[in-house]
Amino acid sequence: MTASTAPPSSAPLLAIRGLSKAFLGVQALDGVDFTLRHGEIHALLGENGAGKSTLIKTLTGVYQRDGGTVALEGREIAPRGVEEAQRLHIGTVYQEVNLLPNLSVAENLFLGRQPMRWGLVDRGAMRRRARAILMPYGLSIDVTAPLGRFSVATQQIIAIARAVDMSAKVLILDEPTASLDAQEVAVLFKVMRTLRSRGIGIVFVTHFLDQVYEVCDRITVLRNGRLVGERRTAELPRLDLVAMMLGRELEAAAHRIDLGPAELDSRPPLASFKAFGKSRSVEPFDLDIRPGEVVALAGLLGSGRTETVRLVFGMDRADQGEATVDGRKVRLKGPRDAVRLGFGFCPEDRKKEGIVGELSVRENIILALQARQGWLKPIPRRRQEEIADRFIRLLDIRTPDAERPIQLLSGGNQQKALLARWLATEPRLLILDEPTRGIDVGAHAEIIRLIERLCADGMALLVVSSELEEIVAYSRRVVVLRDRRHVAELRGGEVSVERIVAAIASESKSGEVRQ
Amino acid sequence: MTSALQRFLPLIVTTAVLVVGFLLCAAQFPNFASWRVVGNLLTDNAFLGITAVGMTFVILSGGIDLSVGAVIGFTTVLLAVLIEHGGWHPLAAFAVALIAAGGFGAAMGGVIHVFQMPPFIVTLAGMFIARGLGFVLTTDSVPINHPLYGELNDIALRFGAGGKLSLPAMLMLGVVVAAVVLAHWTRFGANLYALGGNRQSAELMGVPVGRTTVAVYALSGLLAGLAGIVFSLYTGAGYSLAATGVELDTITAVVIGGTQLTGGYGYVVGTFVGVLIQGLIQTYITFDGTLSSWWTKIAIGVLLFVFILLQKGLLTVWAGRGGEPAEA
Numbered sequence: 001m002t003a004s005t006a007p008p009s010s011a012p013l014l015a016i017r018g019l020s021k022a023f024l025g026v027q028a029l030d031g032v033d034f035t036l037r038h039g040e041i042h043a044l045l046g047e048n049g050a051g052k053s054t055l056i057k058t059l060t061g062v063y064q065r066d067g068g069t070v071a072l073e074g075r076e077i078a079p080r081g082v083e084e085a086q087r088l089h090i091g092t093v094y095q096e097v098n099l100l101p102n103l104s105v106a107e108n109l110f111l112g113r114q115p116m117r118w119g120l121v122d123r124g125a126m127r128r129r130a131r132a133i134l135m136p137y138g139l140s141i142d143v144t145a146p147l148g149r150f151s152v153a154t155q156q157i158i159a160i161a162r163a164v165d166m167s168a169k170v171l172i173l174d175e176p177t178a179s180l181d182a183q184e185v186a187v188l189f190k191v192m193r194t195l196r197s198r199g200i201g202i203v204f205v206t207h208f209l210d211q212v213y214e215v216c217d218r219i220t221v222l223r224n225g226r227l228v229g230e231r232r233t234a235e236l237p238r239l240d241l242v243a244m245m246l247g248r249e250l251e252a253a254a255h256r257i258d259l260g261p262a263e264l265d266s267r268p269p270l271a272s273f274k275a276f277g278k279s280r281s282v283e284p285f286d287l288d289i290r291p292g293e294v295v296a297l298a299g300l301l302g303s304g305r306t307e308t309v310r311l312v313f314g315m316d317r318a319d320q321g322e323a324t325v326d327g328r329k330v331r332l333k334g335p336r337d338a339v340r341l342g343f344g345f346c347p348e349d350r351k352k353e354g355i356v357g358e359l360s361v362r363e364n365i366i367l368a369l370q371a372r373q374g375w376l377k378p379i380p381r382r383r384q385e386e387i388a389d390r391f392i393r394l395l396d397i398r399t400p401d402a403e404r405p406i407q408l409l410s411g412g413n414q415q416k417a418l419l420a421r422w423l424a425t426e427p428r429l430l431i432l433d434e435p436t437r438g439i440d441v442g443a444h445a446e447i448i449r450l451i452e453r454l455c456a457d458g459m460a461l462l463v464v465s466s467e468l469e470e471i472v473a474y475s476r477r478v479v480v481l482r483d484r485r486h487v488a489e490l491r492g493g494e495v496s497v498e499r500i501v502a503a504i505a506s507e508s509k510s511g512e513v514r515q
Numbered sequence: 516m517t518s519a520l521q522r523f524l525p526l527i528v529t530t531a532v533l534v535v536g537f538l539l540c541a542a543q544f545p546n547f548a549s550w551r552v553v554g555n556l557l558t559d560n561a562f563l564g565i566t567a568v569g570m571t572f573v574i575l576s577g578g579i580d581l582s583v584g585a586v587i588g589f590t591t592v593l594l595a596v597l598i599e600h601g602g603w604h605p606l607a608a609f610a611v612a613l614i615a616a617g618g619f620g621a622a623m624g625g626v627i628h629v630f631q632m633p634p635f636i637v638t639l640a641g642m643f644i645a646r647g648l649g650f651v652l653t654t655d656s657v658p659i660n661h662p663l664y665g666e667l668n669d670i671a672l673r674f675g676a677g678g679k680l681s682l683p684a685m686l687m688l689g690v691v692v693a694a695v696v697l698a699h700w701t702r703f704g705a706n707l708y709a710l711g712g713n714r715q716s717a718e719l720m721g722v723p724v725g726r727t728t729v730a731v732y733a734l735s736g737l738l739a740g741l742a743g744i745v746f747s748l749y750t751g752a753g754y755s756l757a758a759t760g761v762e763l764d765t766i767t768a769v770v771i772g773g774t775q776l777t778g779g780y781g782y783v784v785g786t787f788v789g790v791l792i793q794g795l796i797q798t799y800i801t802f803d804g805t806l807s808s809w810w811t812k813i814a815i816g817v818l819l820f821v822f823i824l825l826q827k828g829l830l831t832v833w834a835g836r837g838g839e840p841a842e843a
Binding site for chain 1: 522696699700701702704705706708709711712713715716717718719720721722723779780
């Protein structure tokens with residue numbers, strides 16, 4: 001269960017002492033110690049901006065440290081690049097899958113270390129070995145197909161298989177489970193335990209505390225670039241862990257929000273969709289959204305949640321059904337139409353569809369508001385700064401100032417800036433796709449509180465989330481999707497994790513619950 | 516099986532266009548379907564084919580090389596000046612030209628990588644520089660009369676009735692075969708595709724990004740230099756205005772051949788077929804005799820447009836179908 005394998009030498013596998021790193025005056029890491037033993041799974045935890053990513057990137061040679069020592073099995077190392085880190089047997093799987101969608105699965109597994117014969121790549125051997133490598137992971141796929149053809153979960157497992165196969169002694173998993181479903185997580189944990197029994201040290205970064213307690217031997221917590229402490233998992237109660245991470249006592253479990261008066265139901269819907277759908281995307285659905293309510297979309301990966309919100313926001317064009325806003329029929333030909341109607345959308349993949357990395361925090365926040373005003377009427381600089389500063393304060397976006405390029409911020413803070421972008425336009429309907437993905441516990445709670453406050457102000461929210469507890473905490477109505485179909489709608493007192501799970505799992509039959 | 520079919524579909528379509536086009540030409544002109552026409556098609560387009568192979572690699576890696584036409588022009592001038600004015604042996608001049616062209620490409624690659632500059636701008640600058648350097652050497656068209664040129668032009672494999680595979684054609688076929696091997700059976704080739712797929716991911720996976728970038732532009736320059744040699748053999752002269760606009764013809768061949776301009780997807784063989792399609796259109800217009808040669812450009816323009824639409828269409832269809840749900 002715990003690290004029982006005897007270490008081959010007295011020196012720990014990896015010993016980091018007094019590690020420091022600063023960026024443009026921000027001290028990202030300040031004298032951090034971290035010890036990884038042979039054959040242990042060690043959770044590296046902390047809020048956004050705690051320094052986890054920086055620590056990992058320093059280990060893997062992406063960044064060079066400013067101070068401190070890193071020793072691998074007693075030998076001082078300072079990798080200058082990913083390649084060198086790989087040669088030192090430090091393998092990494094990043095938060096976003098960092099493989100190449102255009103190459104085949106086999107080529108991804110063997111990039112840079114292809115089996116050679118007579119000076120040429122032995123493609124036959126590469127295919128055979130690729131299949132053999134993936135076998136223990138329960139993946140029996142066409143290894144010659146481009147990687148992009150497979151789901152994110154499959155790609156993630158392939159990334160792990162690659163790192164493991166490169167005979168890593170130290171395996172760093174940076175939020176590998178963020179896109180996996182429960183079954184895939186189980187497969188991953190099995191693999192992690194096997195690797196542990198072979199003496200490999202695994203650094204596991206995650207936001208799921210359940211997973212920490214399920215699989216980790218030890219926990220190291222960072223906060224604001226400093227070490228808070230290292231504990232054995234078995235000796236650290238969960239509440240203490242959260243307190244360590246947040247540096248404050250967290251309020252007790254999330255409370256159910258007041259469901260609001262029944263008159264809410266009698267209010268005319270803000271937006272109403274009738275038999276709205278798009279072939280090959282999501283089947284026609286009916287959906288009413290009233291002012292001041294949170295409607296959540298729940299379902300498994302690929303069930304059509306994201307597709308639904310893309311239709312609602314006009315990012316994809318519906319090919320059937322109709323949409324009405326304020327009782328008037330409207331056409332949603334593109335996001336511009338949606339924005340004009342007072343819709344806002346925070347996408348799930350903030351890197352690809354949300355933030356503009358090179359622009360400053362201020363420019364990112366102002367973007368949607370400016371777009372709605374039209375580019376011919378620029379918002380005065382003074383006003384822009386006011387708005388940006390207000391939201392930075394309001395949402396507690398951690399940045400030294402509003403002029404910093406947003407890509408330098410941590411994931412959670414980017415997410416908050418995105419939220420600010422749409423809040424600045426004072427939308428009537430705000431769509432949030434996985435608002436809390438890849439965000440730490442503290443920011444989680446803040447975003448949930450924010451959602452509740454927004455509703456109280458009369459804004460309508462359409463939220464896609466995989467976190468069922470969260471959905472239950474803030475939703476007045478939950479639409480459950482399965483296989484690209486809206487299969488059930490729960491409201492008020494019916495909303496509970498059990499009911500949602502039951503709806504997702506229920507037998508597929510036509511003409512199902514739609515109240 | 517179907518996934519393999521999907522991957523090769525652009526290539527299959529391109530090849531089908533070539534075959535159908537050839538059959539149509541053959542139906543209209545009785546003399547068309549002859550080894551002689553095929554041999555000429557290869558010879559006339561040899562320099563274009565060689566250049567286009569280099570361009571394919573650059574585009575696969577996510578870049579572009581606008582300097583190739585100018586490098587060809589410069590090479591022909593350099594050869595003419597060295598051989599005719601300098602009295603060099605052509606082989607020595609060839610070696611110098613290849614080194615100069617390859618080095619020029621490597622320098623552009625270095626600038627692109629070190630300063631993180633857009634390849635479009637860097638190679639645009641390279642285009643002006645190369646073209647200008649040619650004019651500095653001489654503004655005249657200099658005929659090359661060295662006996663070796665005659666001998667090299669006489670080398671040919673004869674086959675069929677009147678068909679012959681000239682030295683330029685052999686060089687092009689050799690380059691294409693070597694390029695296919697390079698693309699699919701070497702680490703360099705895999706690195707190119709990786710770079711074109713996603714530069715950052717490639718770097719994180721340990722692809723030597725800098726070395727690969729420099730190498731791919733060096734290779735493109737080298738092949739443009741080789742194309743320059745072939746061009747000077749073909750025309751028997753060096754002229755600084757030679758091969759104007761060839762960079763655009765090669766890009767066209769690459770795109771018609773099914774390679775995506777954004778990089779990461781495509782095949783060298785497709786480019787070869789793309790070059791032949793362009794050559795076929797030109798040959799048709801020569802055979803017809805009444806059409807203005809500008810019809811070549813119009814036909815190629817229409818074809819290019821159709822192919823881009825086709826690619827877009829295919830991508831949309833795949834995205835809509837997708838083997839597995841792609842929601843993240």
